[in-house]
Amino acid sequence: MDPDRPSLTRLPAGIALPVAARVALVVVPSSFLAVFYVWPFLGLVAEVVDGSAIADTFGRPGLGRVMWFTCWQAVLSTAATLVVGLGPAYLVARWEFPGRRLLTALLTVPFLLPTVVVGAAFIALLPDALETSAVAIVIAHVFFNVAVVVRVVGGVWSQLPADLVAAARVLGAGPWRATREVTLPLLRPALVAAGSIAFLFTFTSFGVVQILGGPTRVTIEVEIARRATQLGDVSGAAVLSLVQLALLAVVVGVTVRTQRRASVSIGLHAQASPRPRTRRTRLAVGAAAVTVAALVVAPLAALALSSVRPGGRWSLTAWRTFGDGPARPGADLGVDAIGAVVASLRAAALATALAVAIGTLAALAVSSARRGGRLLDVGSMLPLGTSAVTIGFGMLITFDRAPVDWRGEPWLVAVGHALVAVPFVVRAILPVLRARPVGWREAAATLGASPLRAWWEIDVRLLRRPVLVGACFATAVSLGEFGATTFLSRTGHETLPVVIARLLGRAGDVPRAQASALAVVLAAVTTIVLVGVELLDRPTDGGGGGRARRS
Amino acid sequence: MVVLDVRDVVVRFGSRTVLDRVRLTVDRHEIVALQGPSGSGKSTLLRVIAGLLPPDGGTVHLDGRDVTPLPPHRRGIGLVFQDDQLFPHLDVEANVAFGLRMQRVPAAERRRRVDELLELVGLDGFGSRSVTSLSGGEAKRIALARSLAPAPPLLLLDEPLTGLDAALHDRLAADLGRVLRATGTTALMVTHDGAEAVAIADRVVTLDDLTPGGR
Numbered sequence: 001m002d003p004d005r006p007s008l009t010r011l012p013a014g015i016a017l018p019v020a021a022r023v024a025l026v027v028v029p030s031s032f033l034a035v036f037y038v039w040p041f042l043g044l045v046a047e048v049v050d051g052s053a054i055a056d057t058f059g060r061p062g063l064g065r066v067m068w069f070t071c072w073q074a075v076l077s078t079a080a081t082l083v084v085g086l087g088p089a090y091l092v093a094r095w096e097f098p099g100r101r102l103l104t105a106l107l108t109v110p111f112l113l114p115t116v117v118v119g120a121a122f123i124a125l126l127p128d129a130l131e132t133s134a135v136a137i138v139i140a141h142v143f144f145n146v147a148v149v150v151r152v153v154g155g156v157w158s159q160l161p162a163d164l165v166a167a168a169r170v171l172g173a174g175p176w177r178a179t180r181e182v183t184l185p186l187l188r189p190a191l192v193a194a195g196s197i198a199f200l201f202t203f204t205s206f207g208v209v210q211i212l213g214g215p216t217r218v219t220i221e222v223e224i225a226r227r228a229t230q231l232g233d234v235s236g237a238a239v240l241s242l243v244q245l246a247l248l249a250v251v252v253g254v255t256v257r258t259q260r261r262a263s264v265s266i267g268l269h270a271q272a273s274p275r276p277r278t279r280r281t282r283l284a285v286g287a288a289a290v291t292v293a294a295l296v297v298a299p300l301a302a303l304a305l306s307s308v309r310p311g312g313r314w315s316l317t318a319w320r321t322f323g324d325g326p327a328r329p330g331a332d333l334g335v336d337a338i339g340a341v342v343a344s345l346r347a348a349a350l351a352t353a354l355a356v357a358i359g360t361l362a363a364l365a366v367s368s369a370r371r372g373g374r375l376l377d378v379g380s381m382l383p384l385g386t387s388a389v390t391i392g393f394g395m396l397i398t399f400d401r402a403p404v405d406w407r408g409e410p411w412l413v414a415v416g417h418a419l420v421a422v423p424f425v426v427r428a429i430l431p432v433l434r435a436r437p438v439g440w441r442e443a444a445a446t447l448g449a450s451p452l453r454a455w456w457e458i459d460v461r462l463l464r465r466p467v468l469v470g471a472c473f474a475t476a477v478s479l480g481e482f483g484a485t486t487f488l489s490r491t492g493h494e495t496l497p498v499v500i501a502r503l504l505g506r507a508g509d510v511p512r513a514q515a516s517a518l519a520v521v522l523a524a525v526t527t528i529v530l531v532g533v534e535l536l537d538r539p540t541d542g543g544g545g546g547r548a549r550r551s
Numbered sequence: 552m553v554v555l556d557v558r559d560v561v562v563r564f565g566s567r568t569v570l571d572r573v574r575l576t577v578d579r580h581e582i583v584a585l586q587g588p589s590g591s592g593k594s595t596l597l598r599v600i601a602g603l604l605p606p607d608g609g610t611v612h613l614d615g616r617d618v619t620p621l622p623p624h625r626r627g628i629g630l631v632f633q634d635d636q637l638f639p640h641l642d643v644e645a646n647v648a649f650g651l652r653m654q655r656v657p658a659a660e661r662r663r664r665v666d667e668l669l670e671l672v673g674l675d676g677f678g679s680r681s682v683t684s685l686s687g688g689e690a691k692r693i694a695l696a697r698s699l700a701p702a703p704p705l706l707l708l709d710e711p712l713t714g715l716d717a718a719l720h721d722r723l724a725a726d727l728g729r730v731l732r733a734t735g736t737t738a739l740m741v742t743h744d745g746a747e748a749v750a751i752a753d754r755v756v757t758l759d760d761l762t763p764g765g766r
Binding site for chain 2: 161163164166167168169170171172173174175177178181182185186188277278
């Protein structure tokens with residue numbers, strides 16, 4: 001921690017929170033994590049240790065192909081994301097033009113959309129020949145993760161002094177040479193960071209691969225789900241979960257080391273971007289901005305269009321049959337669309353309440369407790385590093401016997417969502433807590449507030465905005481959550497993503513239009529929630545630290 | 552003999568005319584100081600001459616040749632930036648050698664030239680240092696060495712001594728004058744400090760002097 005910013009742990013006894021209060025803060029979130037994260041994880045390990053599962057799993061043919069596909073699609077997706085993302089990153093980082101902030105926000109949208117929405121959008125956009133192919137997967141992954149490059153690389157790029165490039169130019173470097181010799185080396189740490197985030201997301205991508213991959217293109221994540229839910233090969237799925245976790249740990253380790261080596265300490269601060277001065281640059285910047293916006297909007301427009309054009313004819317059937325009833329006589333979709341919307345909203349409400357409660361307590365504990373707090377800091381982030389499928393699968397096999405036979409409980413889905421969402425809530429709150437000057441509490445103390453009262457008046461009140469931001473993120477995460485939900489959702493309580501994925505798996509124009517319509521609804525609700533984040537997030541610069549998505 | 556000939560350069564930012572038909576000539580081996588308050592357009596003129604900013608009117612001639620349409624890397628004009636702009640990912644030697652590398656000077660020759668320049672600015676042995684570890688004064692000297700390394704026909708200096716404490720400023724001003732003369736460099740220096748201008752330059756001008764009818 002920053003030595004100039006005394007943490008509350010070093011406050012004199014009269015100002016620090018009483019020990020009992022600190023312990024209470026730590027215990028609640030820790031227990032939640034212990035029961036719903038650590039225990040299922042141990043359950044997975046136990047499943048593997050149980051027998052000859054490892055040999056069995058690796059002995060079976062086809063696994064090599066799955067691992068190979070997982071790796072190469074992730075590498076290709078990451079490389080393509082970096083290359084494609086540099087253009088828009090340059091545009092919004094280096095040029096000032098009307099609508100620049102809007103374009104930046106627009107570029108962030110895909111990253112925050114539910115994976116099934118993106119999958120459905122590309123089914124709608126791509127020609128039939130490409131619909132289920134590796135190309136479709138890579139394109140969808142690029143669409144998803146370009147936001148990472150724009151935010152991470154663009155963030156650094158916008159702070160590189162333009163005169164560094166100018167210095168190279170007057171020393172005789174052409175535009176391309178200056179980019180290669182100065183800009184790219186300075187962006188390298190950011191490129192590595194963005195690349196590793198994109199790699200982690202594409203390596204564990206579930207929804208997109210499930211929808212766009214078809215039966216032959218299977219990643220480890222999809223294979224885990226297939227074995228667990230379709231083949232009943234629980235121990236095989238458990239082995240794969242742990243293998244994937246180990247691979248992820250290796251990737252993270254390598255990137256952290258690369259990161260450390262690649263980092264160049266440069267005093268960065270915000271730079272003013274130039275407005276295009278000449279007619280030619282104005283035209284170029286304008287054309288680039290319009291192109292980028294069109295590319296982002298195209299899949300979503302295609303999605304909306306496909307909901308009203310089943311089989312190439314205009315029809316509102318998908319929207320009209322939204323509630324219930326057969327799509328046409330004798331062809332019942334077997335899907336309760338309204339029910340799915342209700343189930344999604346219900347799960348989101350419960351998950352948000354849980355995630356906010358646990359996340360807020362965890363953030364408070366981390367910022368005001370001693371050793372337990374630091375452990376909790378790491379612990380509350382763990383679900384972010386675990387694939388959603390692994391989380392759902394672990395919970396499924398753990399809570400299946402008395403006295404914890406909770407598989408039939410509809411709230412288990414919400415608990416899974418909350419687990420995935422807690423890191424977002426913690427990341428939204430913690431920076432605000434850490435940035436608050438200790439002097440405020442000291443001032444409150446000198447004005448006669450007891451430690452508990454000062455904590456209430458200062459810390460808790462400061463939290464209103466970041467807690468709301470965290471709540472919006474939690475809602476968005478829950479609405480779009482697909483990986484864990486695949487395992488935890490029960491018949492009759494399917495959430496929107498589950499229903500959309502199921503409809504997309506059916507042949508025919510009607511189910512597809514219906515899937516598109518539902519995806520439009522899901523995208524709209526998610527967007528509304530995230531607009532809330534944008535609005536809340538503006539004034540304080542602390543919130544929204546963890547903009548990330550789960551598959 | 553005239554090295555730099557600026558003819559009727561006009562620069563507008565929106566509706567504001569920053570440079571209005573500016574004329575300036577600099578002779579070989581001459582050191583000219585362009586003095587004036589900050590924000591008056593001095594740095595803008597340097598950027599036009601260096602090719603970093605296309606003017607809205609007028610031309611820039613270098614050694615009798617119209618270089619106005621040329622991009623900065625084809626002009627061969629050196630520029631010392633106000634805030635140095637040393638490349639943070641390169642060490643001192645690589646910074647000083649950058650321009651030589653762009654000219655495809657062989658490695659051995661490059662090293663010799665870098666050593667020579669480091670010695671000239673009084674920082675011999677600094678080659679392997681990281682530029683982020685340099686003090687303010689050292690960074691200025693390295694920035695000067697980097698710009699001088701390719702032996703540019705004209706060196707532009709944008710407030711080269713701003714932001715240094717008084718004692719360091721005076722010492723560096725003396726050194727700067729000495730280095731420029733020792734290398735026979737033709738230089739145009741922008742400064743807001745009249746004493747500094749007189750101390751280093753052969754001739755001191757203001758933008759008003761260069762603008763027809765004053766301003």
